[in-house]
Amino acid sequence: MTQPQTKRRWQLHAGLLALWFAASFGVVFFARDLQTVVASWPVSFWFAAQGSVLVFIAIVVVFAWRANRREGDAPDFDQHAYGQYKRRINRRFVFYVGGLLALLLALAVAEHFGLPKAWVAGLFLSVTLILYAVIGVYGRTADAAEYYVAGRRVPAMYNGMATAADWMSAASFISLAGGLYLQGFSGSSNQPGGLAYVLGWTGGFCLVALLVAPYLRRMKLYTVPDYFAVRFGGRWPRMIAALAAVLCSFTYVVAQIYGVGLITSRLTGVHFEIGILLGLGGVLVCSFLGGMRAVTWTQVTQYVVIILAFLIPVSWLAYKQIGNPLAPLVYGQQLEKIATMEKQLMDSPAEQQVIAEYARRAESYAKKLENVEKSLYAERQALRDQLRALAEARIDDGRVTLLRRELAALPKDADTAREVWSRARADNLERAWPLGGMPPHATPFAGDPAGTDEEQQIFDNSRLNFLALMFCLMVGTAGLPHLLTRYYTTPTVSESRRSVAWSLFFIALLYLSAPALAVMVKYEVMTHLVGQPFDSLPAWVAQWARDPALLAVSDVNGDHILQFAELKIGADLVMLATPEIGGLPYVVSVLVAAGGLAAALSTADGLLLTIGNALAHDVYFDGDDGNKARAMRRVMWSKFALLVVALIAAYVAAQRPIGILYLVSASFSLAGAAFVPAMVLGIFWKGCTRAGAVGGMLAGLSITMYYMAFNLPAVRSAFNLSGDGLWFGIQPISAGVFGVAAGLCVTVVLSLLTPVSEPAAPAA
Incomplete structure (x- = not known):
């Protein structure tokens, strides 16, 4: 590459990264100063909930367009055959979407004419699960390329859809709107969150597009640990990367299987533990039989279920409250009303x-x-x-x-x-x-920057924790193995760039609607629930209150009237109960539950596949040696490892661990600290050495795990540790801040102190 071309490439990277930083960290840092209300919207809230996400989409699209224009497709790529292949897939996809909508309409009509609710739930659940199973059986394979990377022939748009389904886990579908309902813009001083999840989980795709995905795709790998073996050589980089992949993916998959149990038990009425096993069967049919080939097309079908299940209730609530179904555009009106009601309360x-x-x-x-x-x-x-x-x-x-x-x-x-x-x-x-x-x-943020010393300290601590959590989610996004592996499945590097753009677009459809749903459910609760006599509460309150973790009401002051503080709603309830809160037909409740199940299943598929591949392909067989018989044995061992890990994860999930959102966020800190410093430096710096990568990964993981573990209340109590143990007041959920910093410093220092023992892979 000539010097002017290299300079233009770096100018493009630098400019887009600067815009990304300003649209995320810059807007958030000055959020308390951006309180001007424009067309019912506080400017800072609009930017954090929507404006920045739109900027992120523009960054990824512009990068894909400019980079693909400059490089083009591979010279041996058959555009004609690829075009015919896409047309066949397009016809099947249109047929599927039409069939799904027809099924929903038929069930709605049948419900209107008296079909029992149990039949409505059973029919829809059975049809969707059977469809997932059919795809899994149809896509079964023992070929290594098909099992690990779906034959590298998934079109960008469909890979984006599959990535979105893989990405929008139980945390996104079930818990995100609930977390926004409980935490508002930024959460409290000791519980950061709120819009940090929206910004972190979308802004991270800018890092994926600009710094990681196309460069890994060019190397024609099967797994993320493959990169560390190819780039740095030796056994240790691959082994550490594989074990880190297992660790962060296992933490993530436990949360998904917990969500599977929660929704399956809700949808079918079986016990939570039985629900876990039923849902797990659906996961294993796809990932066990067909690997990435089956998982990809299952996730495409699941995405349609997920997005319909989310958009239909939120659109209905917007139409009911405001008269306009385009919820993300109009819910600012409800923000003003909620602020007034909060003051009255x-x-x-x-x-x-x-x-x-x-x-x-x-x-x-x-x-x-x-x-x-x-x-x-x-x-x-x-x-x-x-x-x-x-x-x-x-x-x-x-x-x-x-x-x-x-x-x-x-x-x-x-x-x-x-x-x-x-x-x-x-x-x-x-x-x-x-x-x-x-x-x-x-x-934005607890405390008051113009108040007493204590209030100023609370404000600074709240803002710092918000920024730290957002940073961990963004960097973790760029390091999660199950996400990066999805971009190995496209036919070319240019398609991988387009795929990142499609991924963010499909994800944004839900992430732009989640804040709207949280606001409108809060408005519904404040206007139609609070102030009502206990004996006049809607039937859904008593139904969901059977599980106190999801909903609890109690007449604390003895006046027989429900006060806002007497109502405790769990984060996992808000999305699942939205159809009942809005008075929608039961078939929509079933669709929402099926959407949550699809979200959990799709992510669990990808995570279990990543764990199984890391254990068999990277740990046991130590990569690909080109031997076909050995490759088939490697695939079989991957399937066996996947099955064992799935059963272990199901057992852990059955113990009902801490919340889904916390488990998922912890996996982001682990992934960011373990992979990103060594991976990005290895891509863009020829002087990054094997010793630097190994030391950086170990340092990042160790610091992150230490900070998380020793700030758990149970651990501090067991070791009789005094104080809160926090560094700079940062909560354990954002431990990756310290892990990434440690990994970056150790990687750079050791790389400068040790010689480059292997020729570095050129940056793409």
Whole structure:
């Protein structure tokens, strides 16, 4: 490449990266100053929820257009045959979408004429799962290229659709809107989130497009650890990369299988554990039999289900509330109304009574925790005395049953009591704040930059955590193996660039709608639920309240009227209950549940495939030696590893670990710290050495895992560690900030100190 061409290439990279930085970190840093309201929209909220995402799409599209114009397709690429292949796929896709819409319409009509809900759910679930299974069986293969990279012939648009389905996991579909409902713009001072997820999970694709995907595709690899073996040579880079891929993918897949169990049990009525096994069967049929070939086309079909399941309810809510179904364009009107209602709730005497009661309960638990054994004995004795008094008075009514339940529910020993009461105290403390502990929806960051020293410190800490989380999600996106492997499946490098653009477009359809859904559900709750008598609440409240983790209501102040602070909604509920909240037919509820199931299944497919391939292809067989018989054995071992890992992940998910959103975010920190520094330096710096890559990956992983582990409450309690253990106030969910920095520094320093032992692969 000539010097002027190289200079123009770097100018393009530098300009687009500068725009990416300004549209993300720049806008967020000054968000509190951008509070001007334009056409009902606070400018900072609009940019963080929509404007920056549109800029990200433009960056990826412009890069693909300019780079492809400069380089063109490979000279031996048969455009004519490829065009015919795409036309065949287009016909099948149109037939599929038409059939799916016809099925939904038929079920809606049948429901109207009295078809039982169980039949509606059973029919739709059966049809979609059978379709996924048919694709899995049809796509079965033992050919290495087909199993690992779908034969490298997936068109850019369809690969973008499959990537979007792979990307929009249970966290995106089930939990994102709920997280935005609970956390507003930016979350609280100790729980960052909100629009950081939207910015992080879309802005990361700019890094994928500009720094990673086309360069890996040019090397014709099968897995991400393949890159480390080819670029740096030796066994250790591949081994460390493979184990890191297993670690971050396993953390991610546990969250997806948890989502599978949650939705399958909701859709079919079976127990949560049985739901996990049923959903897991759907995952294994595709990934086990056909590898990437089957997974790709299954994910394309799943994307259609996912996007219909998300857009139909949010469009209906927008039409119901505002008269316009284009939710992302019009929900700013509801933001103003919510801000007014939030102020009214903060000033409401009834809400203040509820807050005071939560504070009193928290203080009560604090006193119990001062002497757990004595408090537990006193409570148990008091309940027994009351039961004895009722028995002596020959009273046998509801009070006796209630007291017996309270006695049975008491912790069995002091250790259990300490754990239960500590959790209850923390929960009551969290809710003993205005709005039940939720931040004002459109306000960027907690605290006040113009307030007291304490308020300024809270503001700085909140903004720093938001930026840190956004950084981890963006860099993690550029390092997740199951995502990067998707860009190995395109026919050419230019198609991989187009595919990143299509991926971000299809993902943005959901991510631009999620903030709208959160706002409109909050408006619906504030206007049609809060202030209602408990005996007049909609039927869906009682139905979902069977699982207290999803919905809990209690008459805390005893006025028989539901106050906002008396309602606790789990993040996983908001999307799943939207059809019932909006009064839509049951078939839409089934579609939403099927969409959530498709999101979890599609991501689980890709993750399990990545883990199985890393264990068999990279760890056990140590890459591809060109031997066909050995390649077939490698595929069979990949399938076996996938099956074993799937069963282990199902067992872990059945233990109901911490929230989906936290598990997924942790995997991003791990991926970013483990892969990105060594991978990007290896692509663009010839002086990056094997020792630098190995040291950087180990340092990044070690720092990230240490920070996450030693900031878990259980670990700090077990090791009697005092204080919160935070560095610069950054929460453990953003541990990748330290891991990426450590990995970058160690990689650079060791590379400068050690000779380049292998010829570096040229940057594309």
